[in-house]
Amino acid sequence: MAKIGVYIYTGDGIAEAVDVEKLIKVATKAGAAVAKSHADLYSPEGVAMVKQDIDAEGLTAISLVGMSPRYEYKTFDFPGVYLDKTGIRELVAWSHRIDPSDEKADSKKEHVQELAEDYVRMAVAKLQKVQMPTPDKLEAPNTRILVIGGGVTGMTAALEAADAGYDVTIIERTAALGGYGMQVRKQIPMGPDYSTLVNPVAPALIEKIKSNSKITVKTETEIARIYGAPGKYRVSLKAAGAKSEWDAPMPLTPEEKLDANGKELSAEDQKKVYAAKNEGRNDYMVEDANGELFGAVILAAGWKPAIPAEGEYPHLAWGNPNVLTNHQFEQLAKAGKLKRPSDGKEIKTVAFVQSPGGLNDDADFPYTSAVTTMVSLKQAKYVREDYPEDGKAYVLYQHMRTPGQYEYFYKGLQDDAGIFLSKGAVTSVKDNGAGGLTVTVEKTLLGDNITLDVDVVVLATGMLPATKDEAVVNLAYRQGPAFRDLDLFGGYCDSNFICFPYETRRTGIYAAGPVRRTMTIEESMEDATGAALKAIQAIKAAEEGHAVHPRTWDFDYPDFYFQRCTQCKRCTEECPFGALDDDEKGTPKPNPTRCRRCGTCMGACPERIIGFKDYNIDVVGSMIKSIEVPDDDEDKLRMVVFACENDAYPALDMAAAKGLGWSPLPRIIPVRCLGSVNVAWIKDAMSSGLDGVLLLGCKFGDDYQCHFIKGSELADRRMANVAETIKSLGMEPERVKLVQIAIDEYDKVPGVIDAFVEEIVGMGPNPFKGF
């Protein structure tokens, strides 16, 4: 049984907002062995006071009731003592300010006091249930790093990891290192003078790789399968293009699970189809004893140039030998002075076409971005380099995309007398009968529709990510060999662009370079450095037994009570990170080092057999049940708000700090992710007489902001089912609601809560109140 200490901070307006003495009594009544207040709790004196109590009273769990858990998170650290924080400063004092001249001030004060008392009860209830997490350390994890792809990105990542002391193996599908970096004439400058192109960086990187004893290079090699988990990957390599018994098995597509009439096949039949599909391949759960061991993987598989199909873009004369893609033009430039392949004529005038849609559509070519804009500018400079006297390059764009420092490059090139830039719609390219092409551009900056006679036209076509058409990583995972939902992102290896670049949906595998988004060689190098660091972190995390980003401090991992598992497979299928494999029967097989500790499996489990030591069905259920529900006061309805601690909870903190307030009726419980919210908690809430449940989570969809990718989306799906259950009980399904909140929407979130409260008040009390 935990011996609990509750410490109430009275500074920052808390003492003025609530009766602290009463809170201490509530804590004691709820079961705290020690309950005290301190006006300067987070000072050395405050820390010393708590320390003294721990030593004198043998406290095992401490609750700091005061600042939001997001502040002062390193001030208290007592080894062996469980530490929890409840932010009544933000959730009570700052968000429920009362104007003393208000005639209802007394009744409002009563509400606020009850709110604070409930938070104290919830804090004690939580500590009564939690256990101290113990790290699950991987014994002797393998620390070698596998780099897939020997281009500039892969080479940079390898060098960075090697410099940090790690052994690296680069596998490269082609016969030589260098990738696209060896196929370019020049690169875009990253420093002054911005108008002069610089020599390619790849040859120097290759030299460095060759002389680095920590780096092994395997060319003409690719992945058959990656088995295992961070810190203990077992990788089966094979000759590029070859078949292998270790090729990762392919799961059935939704279509393959249906019979000829569109009905779902039985489990037995599905197994047969699966076996036929993967004949000659070992089951995904079989480990290749001859495979190489690695701790983490960097995916730098790069891209390939998009080539329009035959007959595509007829108005741009695609198919005419003098209409080239940017890739073909780069090859010409690399080969020497620009000469037309069709007749050997000097290429002195070039039109670079950025956007193929003419007047109908201003989009650039597919799979393009700022990079293709800059490549056009770079290639325009080739024309000027080769023919400084009379070379002319026209860059015809709908979007001039030169972000960040590249703006200097754009400005530098703009100053060149022979480079002409205009926004406009390229409506036709035609053979001009004189060996060249006539380009018609409408809606130009010149105010007219213009025609240009040029030697060649260059189309700014895109960069197709390597993951678009093949799995590349070939994982031997329950969820299949490839990254999931690639079609959401056009085949780009998924990673959260803003918050967590490099992080794929497979822990321990970090993407860098154009495989995750179009980028320049310079950006790829920076990216590679980031991914190398991430790979090292993943190995370290496996060694120390804690999670990787975004819960790096977390030493806990999910426990499964397998005896009660019904093999429903929800957890194995829903885990956003593919952390769970399974056996023949479908019993989940956890891989703790793949797990990010979001709790999505816990939220999914209908048997409630998955949980963490300090975050499980019982812990949160007890917090809900500790809320005091007045059963005869219609003014004192009670709701619970599950707020995602990544975005929604910080938004609430910010709202409170900005002086915004909300209704005192709901009690807020932070959750790791809405994906971890189990339907059991909703039932607990409704059966405890609470009148409504609001879930505040991250945005989902193709521009999702969920830190665990699918959590809020899964919660939304589950709540739809809950609504049915509530309806069957004769209650309004609107009593449970999910709202998406971005971290910067602090100005919106109080309104969301108040609107929900108003809705519930309109419905009246929970009919089961008091039962």
Added chain:
Amino acid sequence: MGEQQQMQPDLSFIKGVMASGGETVKKCYQCATCSVVCPLSTNDSPFPRKEMLWTQWGLAGRVAGDVDVWLCHQCGDCTKHCPRDARPGDVLAAIRINAIRYYANPKALADVFNSPGGVVGAVIAAAVLVLVVAAIWSQITGNAFPFPLNHEGKVEYHEFLSVIPIDAMVLPIVAWIIYVLYNGVSRFWNDISKGAGLPESFSGTYPKPSIGLLLSKYLGPAVMEILSHSRFQKCGQTAERARGHLLLLWSFIILFAVTNYVFIAEDLFHAALGLISKVTPLPLYHPVKLAANVGGIMLIAGILMVKSMRTQKTQEGVLSSAAPDWVLIWLIFAVGATGIGAEVLRLINIAPIAYPVYTLHLATVIVLFLSLPYGKFGHLIYRTTAYVFQRWADDVKAGKAGFGLEKAVGASH
């Protein structure tokens, strides 16, 4: 689909503008802030955005046919407000230098008269010419050379070089200047007629005014505007520049008048026709001499004001100055300084310095006027032409002139 313009950028034109003070032209990204803030821009044909764009794209023909280039006084308001530091005011100044060159013949002389080295060389060459003519003249007159004194033992420039050899030297040069300018201005007129969007006749020709009409109806108001500098003074950032320029303009008018008085009285009536006795040197109390001296002082004062304003405005960053600007300023200063210097040295009678200074005065005057069709000084002619053109073209567009209409309009006045 509208009309399509075949684009053939003239790279040498772009490079020319960039090399003569318009190196920022390519920076322009067409926001049109310049045309909005320009105090001189017109509603019908706002500038200088379009000139920036045309120059970026090397559309030499369009720029040449654009009268608005000459309605710009390089106020610097556009340059001050340009978000991209493309300095439209400076670019238009460079375009004007290039336009003068474009209409000049032979064009190589434009390079001479727009560069400090070229002008110094030209002054030296002119001085040598003056000395050679003076030496020959001394052989004819039997006067001493190079420091002749008159019968009173005093410096008298007539003894060095009388009006006859001066005219023999200057009149062919004047004829050449007029020839080149006539040529250039007529081409200029044709180009701006094409570029101004004037109504075309059925045969595709543009209206053309008679010289008589222009002189009688349009030159007068244009000149009045120039004499008052009313347009220049609308400049926001650099309106102060108009003051020195106005003083300078009036000094030129005064000096032009006294030179003509002397030319008619001395060169024509005395030397050529022998109708009157020698009039020069005029006594200091003579009204013409007084006017000349006042004009000379105004010229020095004016050019110094122009120079200090240009320096100050350059420091403020609202305009920058290229070689042609400084060449013209120093040349005019040299004309004034040597003119005053020659007079003073004559009066205090220091022959060894007076005659060289006088020689330099003649040489700088020759070079200044010779630069009229070639150097920045040409703005005197082209801007005046543009002012006249604008008034006439407005009338044409309003249906009040062109295709013979002017007669009816003229009759109603």
